[in-house]
Amino acid sequence: MKGFGWPLFAAFLWIATWPAHSALCPVWTPNRALEEIQRLQQQLQHWDEAYYRQGQHLVDDADYDALQQRLNQWQHCFNPHQPAYAPHLPGNGESLHPVAHTGVKKMRDKLALAYWMQGRRDLWVQPKVDGIAVSLVYRHGRLVSLLSRGDGLRGEEWLAKAAWIPAIPLNIETGLEEVVLQGELFLTMNGHQQATDGGKNARSQVAGAMMSKQRVPLLDSLDVFVWAWPDGPATMTERLEQLSRWGLGVAAKWSHSVNDDDDVAVWRDRWFHAPLPFVTDGVVVHQSLRPAGKNWLPGEGTWAVAWKYQPPDVSAEVLSVDFPVGRTGKIAVVLNLQPVQLDDKTVRRVNVGSLRRWQESDIVAGDVITLSLAGQGIPRLERVIWRVAERHYPQPPDASRYTPLSCYTFSAECQKQLLAKLRWLSQKSVLNIPGVERSTWLRLLENGSVINLFSWLTLTPQQIAAATGFSPERANQLWHRFNLTRQQPLRRWVDALGVSLPRKALNTLPDQQWESLMQRDAMGWQALPGVGVALAKRLTEQFRDARLQALIAFLQEQGIPASSMIGMGVVENRQTEAQAQRQ
Secondary structure (H helix, E strand, O other), rough: OOOOHHHHHHHHHHHHOOOOOOOOOOOOOOHHHHHHHHHHHHHHHHHHHHHHHOOOOOOOHHHHHHHHHHHHHHHHHHOOOOOOOOOOOOOOOEOOOOOOOOOOOOOOOOHHHHHOOOOOOOEEEEEEEOOEEHHHHHOOOEHHHEEEEOOOOOOOHHHHHHHOOOOOOEEEEEEEEHHEEEEEEOOOOOOOOOHHHOOOOHHHHHHHHHHHOOOOOHHHEEEEEEEEEEOOOOOOOHHHHHHOOOOOOOOHHEEEEOOOOHHHHHOOOOOOOOOEEEOOOEEEEEEEOOOHHHHHHOOOOOOOOEEEEEOEEEEEEEEEEEEOOOOOEEEEEEEEEEEEEEOOOOEEEEEEEEEHHHHHHHOOOOOOEEEEEHHHHOOOOOOOOEOOOOOOOOOOOOHHOOOOOOOOOOOOOOOOEEEEEEHHHHOOOOOOOOOOHHHHHHHHHHOOOOEEEOHHHOOOOHHHHHHHHOOHHHHHHHHHHHHHHOOHHHHHHHHHOOOOHHHHHOOOOOOHHHHHHHOOOOHHHHHOOOOHHHHHHHHHHHHHHHHHHHHHHHHHOOOOOOHHHHHHHHHHHHHHHHHHOOO
Protein backbone atom coordinates (compact mmCIF):
# COMPACT_ATOMS: atom_id res chain seq x y z
CA MET A 1 0.00 0.00 0.00
CA LYS A 2 2.52 2.59 -1.14
CA GLY A 3 2.28 5.84 -3.02
CA PHE A 4 -0.67 7.46 -1.22
CA GLY A 5 -0.28 11.02 0.00
CA TRP A 6 -1.13 12.00 3.56
CA PRO A 7 -4.30 14.06 2.73
CA LEU A 8 -5.82 11.15 0.80
CA PHE A 9 -4.82 8.71 3.51
CA ALA A 10 -6.29 10.88 6.28
CA ALA A 11 -9.58 11.25 4.42
CA PHE A 12 -9.78 7.53 3.78
CA LEU A 13 -8.99 6.71 7.40
CA TRP A 14 -11.76 9.01 8.63
CA ILE A 15 -14.25 7.25 6.38
CA ALA A 16 -12.92 3.77 7.12
CA THR A 17 -13.15 4.17 10.90
CA TRP A 18 -16.64 5.67 10.91
CA PRO A 19 -19.41 3.07 11.39
CA ALA A 20 -20.59 1.64 8.10
CA HIS A 21 -24.26 2.25 8.92
CA SER A 22 -23.88 5.90 9.96
CA ALA A 23 -24.21 7.39 6.49
CA LEU A 24 -27.93 8.11 6.89
CA CYS A 25 -29.63 10.16 9.58
CA PRO A 26 -33.26 9.64 10.64
CA VAL A 27 -35.74 12.09 9.12
CA TRP A 28 -36.97 13.46 12.43
CA THR A 29 -38.07 16.84 13.67
CA PRO A 30 -35.78 18.40 16.31
CA ASN A 31 -38.37 17.66 19.03
CA ARG A 32 -38.67 14.03 18.04
CA ALA A 33 -34.89 13.65 17.80
CA LEU A 34 -34.54 15.04 21.32
CA GLU A 35 -37.19 12.64 22.64
CA GLU A 36 -35.70 9.57 20.94
CA ILE A 37 -32.13 10.39 22.01
CA GLN A 38 -33.11 11.05 25.62
CA ARG A 39 -35.14 7.85 25.79
CA LEU A 40 -32.30 5.67 24.51
CA GLN A 41 -29.80 7.46 26.74
CA GLN A 42 -31.98 6.81 29.79
CA GLN A 43 -32.17 3.12 28.90
CA LEU A 44 -28.39 2.86 28.58
CA GLN A 45 -28.00 4.64 31.92
CA HIS A 46 -30.40 2.16 33.52
CA TRP A 47 -28.35 -0.75 32.20
CA ASP A 48 -25.12 0.96 33.33
CA GLU A 49 -26.52 1.42 36.82
CA ALA A 50 -27.39 -2.26 37.09
CA TYR A 51 -24.10 -3.32 35.51
CA TYR A 52 -21.66 -1.16 37.45
CA ARG A 53 -23.40 -0.82 40.79
CA GLN A 54 -25.06 -4.21 41.21
CA GLY A 55 -23.15 -6.42 38.80
CA GLN A 56 -26.42 -7.34 37.05
CA HIS A 57 -26.30 -8.08 33.36
CA LEU A 58 -29.65 -6.96 31.90
CA VAL A 59 -28.69 -6.79 28.24
CA ASP A 60 -26.46 -8.78 25.92
CA ASP A 61 -23.01 -7.19 25.45
CA ALA A 62 -23.39 -7.04 21.68
CA ASP A 63 -26.84 -5.42 21.92
CA TYR A 64 -25.55 -2.82 24.39
CA ASP A 65 -22.60 -1.98 22.14
CA ALA A 66 -24.90 -1.69 19.10
CA LEU A 67 -27.31 0.66 20.89
CA GLN A 68 -24.51 2.77 22.32
CA GLN A 69 -23.16 3.16 18.80
CA ARG A 70 -26.69 3.98 17.55
CA LEU A 71 -27.08 6.67 20.20
CA ASN A 72 -23.76 8.21 19.24
CA GLN A 73 -24.83 8.19 15.60
CA TRP A 74 -28.09 10.00 16.39
CA GLN A 75 -26.20 12.55 18.48
CA HIS A 76 -23.78 13.10 15.62
CA CYS A 77 -26.75 13.70 13.30
CA PHE A 78 -28.68 16.14 15.47
CA ASN A 79 -26.11 17.57 17.90
CA PRO A 80 -22.62 16.97 16.46
CA HIS A 81 -20.91 18.98 19.19
CA GLN A 82 -22.23 16.78 21.99
CA PRO A 83 -19.62 14.28 23.25
CA ALA A 84 -20.20 10.61 22.60
CA TYR A 85 -22.07 8.70 25.26
CA ALA A 86 -19.91 6.92 27.82
CA PRO A 87 -21.05 5.02 30.92
CA HIS A 88 -21.14 7.08 34.10
CA LEU A 89 -19.85 5.07 37.01
CA PRO A 90 -22.01 5.44 40.13
CA GLY A 91 -20.71 5.67 43.65
CA ASN A 92 -16.92 5.65 43.79
CA GLY A 93 -16.34 6.01 40.05
CA GLU A 94 -14.57 9.35 40.31
CA SER A 95 -10.94 8.30 40.80
CA LEU A 96 -8.65 9.96 38.29
CA HIS A 97 -6.49 7.80 36.02
CA PRO A 98 -2.80 8.79 36.12
CA VAL A 99 -2.81 8.25 32.35
CA ALA A 100 -6.05 8.45 30.36
CA HIS A 101 -7.40 5.44 28.48
CA THR A 102 -7.55 6.40 24.82
CA GLY A 103 -9.48 3.45 23.42
CA VAL A 104 -8.75 2.23 19.90
CA LYS A 105 -10.29 3.15 16.59
CA LYS A 106 -12.05 0.30 14.79
CA MET A 107 -10.95 -0.55 11.27
CA ARG A 108 -13.82 -1.44 8.99
CA ASP A 109 -11.89 -4.00 6.95
CA LYS A 110 -8.48 -5.18 5.84
CA LEU A 111 -8.09 -2.35 3.32
CA ALA A 112 -8.66 0.26 6.02
CA LEU A 113 -6.05 -1.48 8.17
CA ALA A 114 -3.58 -1.44 5.27
CA TYR A 115 -4.01 2.32 4.91
CA TRP A 116 -3.44 2.81 8.63
CA MET A 117 -0.30 0.67 8.59
CA GLN A 118 1.17 2.59 5.66
CA GLY A 119 4.41 4.30 6.66
CA ARG A 120 4.41 2.94 10.22
CA ARG A 121 7.23 0.87 11.65
CA ASP A 122 7.68 -1.62 14.49
CA LEU A 123 4.09 -2.88 14.53
CA TRP A 124 2.73 -5.65 16.72
CA VAL A 125 -0.50 -7.61 16.71
CA GLN A 126 -2.27 -8.89 19.82
CA PRO A 127 -5.63 -10.60 20.33
CA LYS A 128 -8.32 -8.15 21.42
CA VAL A 129 -9.20 -9.78 24.71
CA ASP A 130 -12.82 -9.28 25.78
CA GLY A 131 -12.93 -8.24 29.41
CA ILE A 132 -12.84 -5.09 31.55
CA ALA A 133 -10.20 -2.43 30.88
CA VAL A 134 -8.28 -1.37 33.98
CA SER A 135 -5.31 0.71 35.13
CA LEU A 136 -2.75 -0.80 37.51
CA VAL A 137 -0.74 1.83 39.40
CA TYR A 138 2.44 0.87 41.26
CA ARG A 139 4.39 3.33 43.41
CA HIS A 140 7.82 2.27 44.60
CA GLY A 141 6.94 -1.26 43.51
CA ARG A 142 3.68 -1.55 45.47
CA LEU A 143 0.22 -1.72 43.89
CA VAL A 144 -1.66 1.35 45.12
CA SER A 145 -4.57 1.50 42.67
CA LEU A 146 -6.64 -0.76 40.46
CA LEU A 147 -9.04 1.41 38.46
CA SER A 148 -11.79 0.47 36.06
CA ARG A 149 -11.65 2.28 32.72
CA GLY A 150 -14.82 4.28 33.33
CA ASP A 151 -14.99 7.17 30.88
CA GLY A 152 -11.26 7.03 30.19
CA LEU A 153 -10.40 9.88 32.57
CA ARG A 154 -12.00 8.59 35.77
CA GLY A 155 -12.83 5.12 36.96
CA GLU A 156 -13.89 3.14 39.98
CA GLU A 157 -11.31 2.09 42.55
CA TRP A 158 -11.09 -1.69 42.86
CA LEU A 159 -7.88 -1.97 44.87
CA ALA A 160 -9.57 -3.97 47.61
CA LYS A 161 -10.34 -6.70 45.07
CA ALA A 162 -6.73 -6.97 43.87
CA ALA A 163 -5.68 -9.08 46.86
CA TRP A 164 -8.32 -11.65 45.85
CA ILE A 165 -7.02 -11.97 42.27
CA PRO A 166 -3.88 -14.18 42.35
CA ALA A 167 -2.85 -13.17 38.82
CA ILE A 168 -2.26 -9.54 39.84
CA PRO A 169 1.10 -9.03 41.60
CA LEU A 170 0.74 -6.76 44.60
CA ASN A 171 4.45 -5.90 44.47
CA ILE A 172 6.99 -5.67 41.65
CA GLU A 173 10.74 -5.20 41.72
CA THR A 174 11.53 -1.82 40.20
CA GLY A 175 13.55 1.29 40.89
CA LEU A 176 10.92 3.46 39.23
CA GLU A 177 8.91 5.77 41.41
CA GLU A 178 5.69 5.07 39.51
CA VAL A 179 4.60 2.46 37.01
CA VAL A 180 1.24 2.88 35.28
CA LEU A 181 -0.03 -0.08 33.27
CA GLN A 182 -3.21 -0.48 31.26
CA GLY A 183 -4.73 -3.80 30.34
CA GLU A 184 -7.72 -6.09 30.22
CA LEU A 185 -9.00 -7.95 33.26
CA PHE A 186 -10.36 -11.15 31.74
CA LEU A 187 -11.89 -14.48 32.63
CA THR A 188 -9.51 -17.36 31.91
CA MET A 189 -11.00 -20.03 29.67
CA ASN A 190 -10.03 -23.58 28.81
CA GLY A 191 -9.53 -24.00 25.07
CA HIS A 192 -12.02 -21.31 24.06
CA GLN A 193 -12.61 -21.21 20.28
CA GLN A 194 -14.14 -17.91 19.31
CA ALA A 195 -15.47 -19.18 15.98
CA THR A 196 -17.70 -21.76 17.64
CA ASP A 197 -18.02 -20.69 21.28
CA GLY A 198 -18.83 -17.00 20.83
CA GLY A 199 -18.50 -14.38 23.54
CA LYS A 200 -19.93 -16.35 26.50
CA ASN A 201 -20.78 -12.93 28.05
CA ALA A 202 -17.33 -13.12 29.63
CA ARG A 203 -17.17 -9.34 30.02
CA SER A 204 -20.31 -9.25 32.15
CA GLN A 205 -19.06 -12.08 34.34
CA VAL A 206 -15.91 -10.14 35.11
CA ALA A 207 -17.91 -7.00 35.83
CA GLY A 208 -20.24 -8.90 38.13
CA ALA A 209 -17.34 -10.34 40.10
CA MET A 210 -15.66 -6.95 40.46
CA MET A 211 -18.88 -5.18 41.47
CA SER A 212 -19.83 -7.77 44.07
CA LYS A 213 -19.42 -6.56 47.66
CA GLN A 214 -18.28 -10.01 48.69
CA ARG A 215 -15.42 -12.21 47.57
CA VAL A 216 -16.69 -14.50 44.83
CA PRO A 217 -14.93 -17.65 43.54
CA LEU A 218 -14.73 -16.20 40.02
CA LEU A 219 -12.00 -13.78 41.14
CA ASP A 220 -9.59 -16.73 41.34
CA SER A 221 -10.13 -17.28 37.60
CA LEU A 222 -9.31 -13.73 36.50
CA ASP A 223 -6.08 -12.67 34.82
CA VAL A 224 -4.78 -9.48 33.26
CA PHE A 225 -3.53 -8.82 29.73
CA VAL A 226 -1.37 -5.69 29.86
CA TRP A 227 -1.54 -3.97 26.49
CA ALA A 228 -0.05 -0.58 27.38
CA TRP A 229 2.77 0.78 29.51
CA PRO A 230 2.44 4.47 28.64
CA ASP A 231 5.80 5.72 29.94
CA GLY A 232 7.71 2.47 29.82
CA PRO A 233 10.72 1.43 27.71
CA ALA A 234 10.88 2.71 24.14
CA THR A 235 10.30 -0.60 22.34
CA MET A 236 7.58 -3.18 22.58
CA THR A 237 10.16 -5.93 23.05
CA GLU A 238 11.65 -4.26 26.12
CA ARG A 239 8.24 -3.61 27.60
CA LEU A 240 7.06 -7.20 27.13
CA GLU A 241 10.26 -8.64 28.62
CA GLN A 242 10.00 -6.47 31.73
CA LEU A 243 6.31 -7.26 32.20
CA SER A 244 7.14 -10.97 32.10
CA ARG A 245 9.77 -10.54 34.81
CA TRP A 246 7.11 -8.90 37.00
CA GLY A 247 4.72 -11.82 36.57
CA LEU A 248 2.54 -10.08 33.97
CA GLY A 249 3.63 -12.18 31.03
CA VAL A 250 0.32 -12.99 29.32
CA ALA A 251 0.80 -10.27 26.70
CA ALA A 252 4.30 -11.49 25.84
CA LYS A 253 2.92 -14.91 24.90
CA TRP A 254 0.36 -13.39 22.54
CA SER A 255 2.21 -10.52 20.86
CA HIS A 256 3.76 -10.86 17.41
CA SER A 257 5.66 -8.49 15.17
CA VAL A 258 3.93 -7.85 11.81
CA ASN A 259 4.97 -6.15 8.59
CA ASP A 260 1.71 -5.66 6.71
CA ASP A 261 -2.03 -6.30 6.68
CA ASP A 262 -1.51 -9.83 5.34
CA ASP A 263 0.47 -10.76 8.45
CA VAL A 264 -2.29 -9.37 10.65
CA ALA A 265 -4.94 -11.27 8.70
CA VAL A 266 -3.11 -14.55 9.27
CA TRP A 267 -3.00 -14.05 13.05
CA ARG A 268 -6.57 -12.80 13.12
CA ASP A 269 -7.85 -15.92 11.35
CA ARG A 270 -5.66 -18.23 13.43
CA TRP A 271 -6.82 -16.79 16.74
CA PHE A 272 -10.45 -16.84 15.63
CA HIS A 273 -10.35 -20.63 15.23
CA ALA A 274 -7.61 -21.74 17.65
CA PRO A 275 -8.20 -22.73 21.30
CA LEU A 276 -7.31 -19.71 23.47
CA PRO A 277 -7.27 -19.06 27.23
CA PHE A 278 -9.62 -16.07 26.87
CA VAL A 279 -12.54 -14.69 24.88
CA THR A 280 -11.60 -12.34 22.04
CA ASP A 281 -13.51 -10.12 19.65
CA GLY A 282 -10.77 -9.29 17.15
CA VAL A 283 -7.16 -8.16 17.05
CA VAL A 284 -5.36 -4.95 17.96
CA VAL A 285 -2.35 -3.63 16.04
CA HIS A 286 0.02 -1.49 18.11
CA GLN A 287 2.72 0.88 16.96
CA SER A 288 5.65 0.54 19.33
CA LEU A 289 6.33 4.29 19.20
CA ARG A 290 3.76 6.36 21.10
CA PRO A 291 3.66 9.75 22.84
CA ALA A 292 4.28 10.36 26.52
CA GLY A 293 1.45 9.35 28.82
CA LYS A 294 0.64 12.96 29.76
CA ASN A 295 -0.59 13.51 26.20
CA TRP A 296 -3.04 10.61 26.15
CA LEU A 297 -6.74 11.55 25.91
CA PRO A 298 -9.90 9.46 25.47
CA GLY A 299 -10.61 8.87 21.80
CA GLU A 300 -7.33 10.42 20.69
CA GLY A 301 -5.10 7.34 20.43
CA THR A 302 -3.63 7.06 16.93
CA TRP A 303 -0.94 4.49 17.66
CA ALA A 304 -3.23 1.44 17.98
CA VAL A 305 -6.26 0.24 16.03
CA ALA A 306 -8.62 -2.71 16.28
CA TRP A 307 -9.85 -5.02 13.54
CA LYS A 308 -12.77 -6.82 15.10
CA TYR A 309 -14.25 -10.15 14.11
CA GLN A 310 -17.47 -10.14 12.16
CA PRO A 311 -20.14 -10.81 14.82
CA PRO A 312 -22.64 -13.65 14.22
CA ASP A 313 -25.33 -10.99 14.02
CA VAL A 314 -25.30 -7.26 13.40
CA SER A 315 -27.67 -4.45 14.20
CA ALA A 316 -29.47 -2.35 11.60
CA GLU A 317 -31.95 0.50 11.67
CA VAL A 318 -35.26 0.02 9.86
CA LEU A 319 -35.89 2.67 7.21
CA SER A 320 -39.31 1.52 6.02
CA VAL A 321 -41.66 -1.47 5.82
CA ASP A 322 -42.83 -2.88 2.47
CA PHE A 323 -45.52 -5.44 1.67
CA PRO A 324 -44.67 -7.31 -1.55
CA VAL A 325 -47.41 -9.52 -2.97
CA GLY A 326 -46.26 -12.84 -4.41
CA ARG A 327 -47.58 -14.46 -7.56
CA THR A 328 -50.01 -16.63 -5.58
CA GLY A 329 -51.37 -13.63 -3.67
CA LYS A 330 -49.44 -14.27 -0.47
CA ILE A 331 -48.43 -11.02 1.22
CA ALA A 332 -44.95 -10.89 2.73
CA VAL A 333 -43.32 -8.20 4.88
CA VAL A 334 -39.89 -6.81 3.98
CA LEU A 335 -37.89 -4.37 6.10
CA ASN A 336 -35.76 -1.84 4.22
CA LEU A 337 -32.61 -1.17 6.24
CA GLN A 338 -29.69 1.15 6.48
CA PRO A 339 -27.07 -0.95 4.65
CA VAL A 340 -24.95 -3.11 6.95
CA GLN A 341 -22.14 -5.55 6.28
CA LEU A 342 -22.87 -9.12 7.32
CA ASP A 343 -20.04 -11.51 6.53
CA ASP A 344 -19.21 -10.69 2.90
CA LYS A 345 -22.68 -9.36 2.08
CA THR A 346 -24.12 -5.86 2.15
CA VAL A 347 -27.64 -6.27 3.52
CA ARG A 348 -30.25 -3.66 2.61
CA ARG A 349 -33.47 -5.58 3.32
CA VAL A 350 -34.69 -8.60 5.21
CA ASN A 351 -37.85 -10.66 4.82
CA VAL A 352 -39.85 -10.84 8.05
CA GLY A 353 -42.30 -13.41 6.72
CA SER A 354 -46.05 -13.17 7.20
CA LEU A 355 -48.17 -10.21 8.23
CA ARG A 356 -48.92 -12.00 11.48
CA ARG A 357 -45.24 -12.31 12.40
CA TRP A 358 -44.65 -8.64 11.58
CA GLN A 359 -47.57 -7.62 13.78
CA GLU A 360 -46.32 -9.82 16.62
CA SER A 361 -42.77 -8.47 16.23
CA ASP A 362 -44.09 -4.87 16.28
CA ILE A 363 -41.54 -3.30 13.93
CA VAL A 364 -41.77 0.17 12.37
CA ALA A 365 -39.34 2.61 10.77
CA GLY A 366 -36.70 3.75 13.25
CA ASP A 367 -36.55 0.51 15.22
CA VAL A 368 -33.24 -1.28 15.60
CA ILE A 369 -33.07 -5.00 14.81
CA THR A 370 -30.38 -7.64 14.68
CA LEU A 371 -29.66 -9.84 11.67
CA SER A 372 -27.81 -13.06 11.04
CA LEU A 373 -27.18 -15.21 8.00
CA ALA A 374 -29.33 -18.30 7.62
CA GLY A 375 -28.69 -21.15 5.21
CA GLN A 376 -27.28 -20.20 1.80
CA GLY A 377 -26.34 -16.77 3.10
CA ILE A 378 -29.91 -15.42 3.34
CA PRO A 379 -30.33 -12.58 5.88
CA ARG A 380 -32.59 -13.49 8.78
CA LEU A 381 -34.29 -11.29 11.36
CA GLU A 382 -33.21 -12.30 14.86
CA ARG A 383 -34.84 -9.83 17.26
CA VAL A 384 -35.79 -6.22 17.90
CA ILE A 385 -33.37 -4.57 20.32
CA TRP A 386 -34.85 -1.07 20.34
CA ARG A 387 -38.23 0.45 19.47
CA VAL A 388 -38.61 4.14 18.82
CA ALA A 389 -41.10 6.08 20.94
CA GLU A 390 -43.06 7.61 18.08
CA ARG A 391 -44.53 4.74 16.10
CA HIS A 392 -46.07 5.06 12.65
CA TYR A 393 -47.58 1.80 11.38
CA PRO A 394 -47.88 1.44 7.59
CA GLN A 395 -51.13 0.07 6.25
CA PRO A 396 -50.68 -3.42 4.74
CA PRO A 397 -52.66 -4.49 1.65
CA ASP A 398 -56.05 -6.12 2.10
CA ALA A 399 -55.24 -9.84 2.07
CA SER A 400 -58.77 -10.74 0.97
CA ARG A 401 -58.15 -9.09 -2.43
CA TYR A 402 -55.38 -11.46 -3.43
CA THR A 403 -55.60 -15.10 -4.52
CA PRO A 404 -53.70 -17.23 -7.07
CA LEU A 405 -56.24 -16.06 -9.69
CA SER A 406 -56.17 -12.35 -8.84
CA CYS A 407 -54.24 -9.67 -10.73
CA TYR A 408 -54.03 -11.21 -14.19
CA THR A 409 -54.59 -7.66 -15.49
CA PHE A 410 -52.75 -4.50 -14.53
CA SER A 411 -53.97 -1.93 -11.99
CA ALA A 412 -52.26 0.09 -9.28
CA GLU A 413 -53.34 -2.44 -6.63
CA CYS A 414 -52.22 -5.35 -8.79
CA GLN A 415 -48.78 -4.13 -9.88
CA LYS A 416 -46.85 -6.13 -7.27
CA GLN A 417 -48.63 -9.43 -7.86
CA LEU A 418 -48.67 -9.12 -11.64
CA LEU A 419 -44.97 -8.28 -11.59
CA ALA A 420 -44.33 -11.40 -9.49
CA LYS A 421 -46.32 -13.50 -11.99
CA LEU A 422 -44.31 -12.11 -14.92
CA ARG A 423 -41.02 -12.83 -13.17
CA TRP A 424 -42.25 -16.37 -12.49
CA LEU A 425 -43.12 -17.17 -16.10
CA SER A 426 -39.73 -15.86 -17.28
CA GLN A 427 -37.93 -18.70 -15.52
CA LYS A 428 -36.20 -21.40 -17.51
CA SER A 429 -38.48 -24.07 -16.03
CA VAL A 430 -41.62 -22.21 -17.18
CA LEU A 431 -41.58 -20.23 -20.45
CA ASN A 432 -37.81 -19.68 -20.51
CA ILE A 433 -37.40 -15.99 -21.41
CA PRO A 434 -33.73 -15.32 -20.66
CA GLY A 435 -32.38 -11.83 -20.08
CA VAL A 436 -35.65 -10.26 -18.91
CA GLU A 437 -34.96 -8.54 -15.62
CA ARG A 438 -37.48 -7.33 -13.07
CA SER A 439 -36.81 -3.77 -14.18
CA THR A 440 -37.76 -4.65 -17.77
CA TRP A 441 -41.15 -6.00 -16.76
CA LEU A 442 -41.68 -2.99 -14.51
CA ARG A 443 -41.03 -0.56 -17.37
CA LEU A 444 -43.43 -2.45 -19.63
CA LEU A 445 -46.11 -2.34 -16.93
CA GLU A 446 -45.68 1.31 -16.01
CA ASN A 447 -45.60 2.33 -19.66
CA GLY A 448 -48.90 0.57 -20.32
CA SER A 449 -47.39 -1.81 -22.87
CA VAL A 450 -48.28 -4.86 -20.80
CA ILE A 451 -51.87 -4.84 -19.59
CA ASN A 452 -52.30 -8.51 -18.73
CA LEU A 453 -50.19 -11.56 -18.00
CA PHE A 454 -49.62 -12.42 -21.68
CA SER A 455 -50.14 -9.17 -23.61
CA TRP A 456 -46.39 -8.95 -24.20
CA LEU A 457 -46.99 -11.54 -26.95
CA THR A 458 -48.50 -8.80 -29.14
CA LEU A 459 -45.73 -6.22 -28.79
CA THR A 460 -43.61 -5.17 -31.76
CA PRO A 461 -39.87 -4.47 -31.55
CA GLN A 462 -40.64 -0.75 -31.93
CA GLN A 463 -43.09 -0.82 -29.00
CA ILE A 464 -40.58 -2.68 -26.83
CA ALA A 465 -37.85 -0.14 -27.63
CA ALA A 466 -40.15 2.81 -26.87
CA ALA A 467 -41.29 1.34 -23.54
CA THR A 468 -37.93 0.16 -22.24
CA GLY A 469 -35.44 2.55 -23.81
CA PHE A 470 -33.61 -0.41 -25.34
CA SER A 471 -31.61 -0.07 -28.52
CA PRO A 472 -33.32 -1.44 -31.68
CA GLU A 473 -31.01 -4.45 -31.63
CA ARG A 474 -31.76 -5.31 -28.00
CA ALA A 475 -35.49 -4.70 -28.45
CA ASN A 476 -35.47 -7.04 -31.45
CA GLN A 477 -33.73 -9.73 -29.39
CA LEU A 478 -36.36 -9.45 -26.65
CA TRP A 479 -39.18 -9.58 -29.22
CA HIS A 480 -37.64 -12.75 -30.64
CA ARG A 481 -37.45 -14.36 -27.18
CA PHE A 482 -41.06 -13.47 -26.51
CA ASN A 483 -42.13 -15.18 -29.72
CA LEU A 484 -40.06 -18.30 -29.08
CA THR A 485 -42.35 -18.99 -26.10
CA ARG A 486 -45.09 -19.86 -28.62
CA GLN A 487 -43.30 -23.15 -29.19
CA GLN A 488 -43.58 -24.18 -25.54
CA PRO A 489 -45.92 -27.11 -24.83
CA LEU A 490 -49.29 -26.73 -23.15
CA ARG A 491 -48.02 -27.79 -19.71
CA ARG A 492 -45.59 -24.84 -19.64
CA TRP A 493 -48.41 -22.39 -20.34
CA VAL A 494 -50.56 -23.99 -17.65
CA ASP A 495 -47.65 -23.46 -15.25
CA ALA A 496 -47.35 -19.84 -16.41
CA LEU A 497 -51.00 -19.28 -15.49
CA GLY A 498 -50.11 -20.02 -11.88
CA VAL A 499 -52.71 -22.69 -11.22
CA SER A 500 -52.19 -25.10 -8.35
CA LEU A 501 -50.92 -28.14 -10.27
CA PRO A 502 -47.89 -29.82 -8.66
CA ARG A 503 -44.81 -30.20 -10.85
CA LYS A 504 -45.11 -33.98 -11.26
CA ALA A 505 -48.70 -33.56 -12.41
CA LEU A 506 -47.68 -30.89 -14.90
CA ASN A 507 -44.99 -33.13 -16.36
CA THR A 508 -47.55 -35.87 -17.05
CA LEU A 509 -50.18 -33.54 -18.48
CA PRO A 510 -51.14 -34.74 -22.00
CA ASP A 511 -50.57 -32.35 -24.92
CA GLN A 512 -54.27 -31.53 -25.24
CA GLN A 513 -56.13 -28.37 -26.20
CA TRP A 514 -57.37 -25.82 -23.65
CA GLU A 515 -60.95 -27.02 -23.97
CA SER A 516 -60.09 -30.41 -22.52
CA LEU A 517 -58.62 -28.76 -19.40
CA MET A 518 -61.58 -26.46 -18.87
CA GLN A 519 -63.97 -29.38 -19.24
CA ARG A 520 -62.05 -31.74 -16.96
CA ASP A 521 -63.96 -32.64 -13.80
CA ALA A 522 -62.63 -33.42 -10.34
CA MET A 523 -62.25 -37.14 -11.09
CA GLY A 524 -60.20 -36.31 -14.16
CA TRP A 525 -57.85 -34.11 -12.13
CA GLN A 526 -57.47 -36.80 -9.48
CA ALA A 527 -56.10 -39.14 -12.13
CA LEU A 528 -52.94 -37.03 -12.22
CA PRO A 529 -50.11 -37.82 -9.77
CA GLY A 530 -50.03 -35.71 -6.61
CA VAL A 531 -53.62 -34.46 -6.99
CA GLY A 532 -55.94 -35.33 -4.12
CA VAL A 533 -59.62 -34.67 -3.54
CA ALA A 534 -59.25 -31.11 -2.22
CA LEU A 535 -56.78 -30.06 -4.90
CA ALA A 536 -58.91 -31.61 -7.64
CA LYS A 537 -61.87 -29.55 -6.48
CA ARG A 538 -59.75 -26.38 -6.44
CA LEU A 539 -58.41 -27.04 -9.96
CA THR A 540 -61.94 -27.57 -11.28
CA GLU A 541 -62.99 -24.24 -9.80
CA GLN A 542 -59.90 -22.47 -11.12
CA PHE A 543 -60.36 -23.59 -14.72
CA ARG A 544 -64.01 -22.46 -14.59
CA ASP A 545 -63.02 -19.02 -13.27
CA ALA A 546 -63.94 -16.24 -15.72
CA ARG A 547 -60.59 -14.44 -15.28
CA LEU A 548 -58.60 -17.57 -16.11
CA GLN A 549 -60.85 -18.41 -19.04
CA ALA A 550 -60.39 -14.89 -20.46
CA LEU A 551 -56.61 -15.40 -20.46
CA ILE A 552 -56.96 -18.83 -22.04
CA ALA A 553 -59.15 -17.31 -24.77
CA PHE A 554 -56.42 -14.72 -25.40
CA LEU A 555 -53.82 -17.49 -25.74
CA GLN A 556 -56.08 -19.39 -28.12
CA GLU A 557 -56.33 -16.30 -30.30
CA GLN A 558 -52.53 -16.26 -30.39
CA GLY A 559 -52.44 -19.90 -31.54
CA ILE A 560 -51.02 -21.14 -28.23
CA PRO A 561 -50.15 -23.92 -27.71
CA ALA A 562 -48.64 -24.31 -31.18
CA SER A 563 -49.93 -27.87 -31.70
CA SER A 564 -52.40 -27.18 -34.51
CA MET A 565 -51.43 -26.37 -38.07
CA ILE A 566 -52.65 -22.81 -37.56
CA GLY A 567 -50.48 -22.45 -34.48
CA MET A 568 -47.46 -23.88 -36.25
CA GLY A 569 -48.02 -21.46 -39.10
CA VAL A 570 -47.96 -18.53 -36.70
CA VAL A 571 -44.69 -19.71 -35.22
CA GLU A 572 -43.11 -20.22 -38.62
CA ASN A 573 -44.23 -16.77 -39.77
CA ARG A 574 -42.89 -15.20 -36.57
CA GLN A 575 -39.53 -16.92 -36.95
CA THR A 576 -39.29 -15.75 -40.57
CA GLU A 577 -40.00 -12.17 -39.47
CA ALA A 578 -37.37 -12.41 -36.74
CA GLN A 579 -34.76 -13.63 -39.17
CA ALA A 580 -35.61 -10.79 -41.54
CA GLN A 581 -35.24 -8.27 -38.74
CA ARG A 582 -31.77 -9.56 -37.84
CA GLN A 583 -30.53 -9.35 -41.43
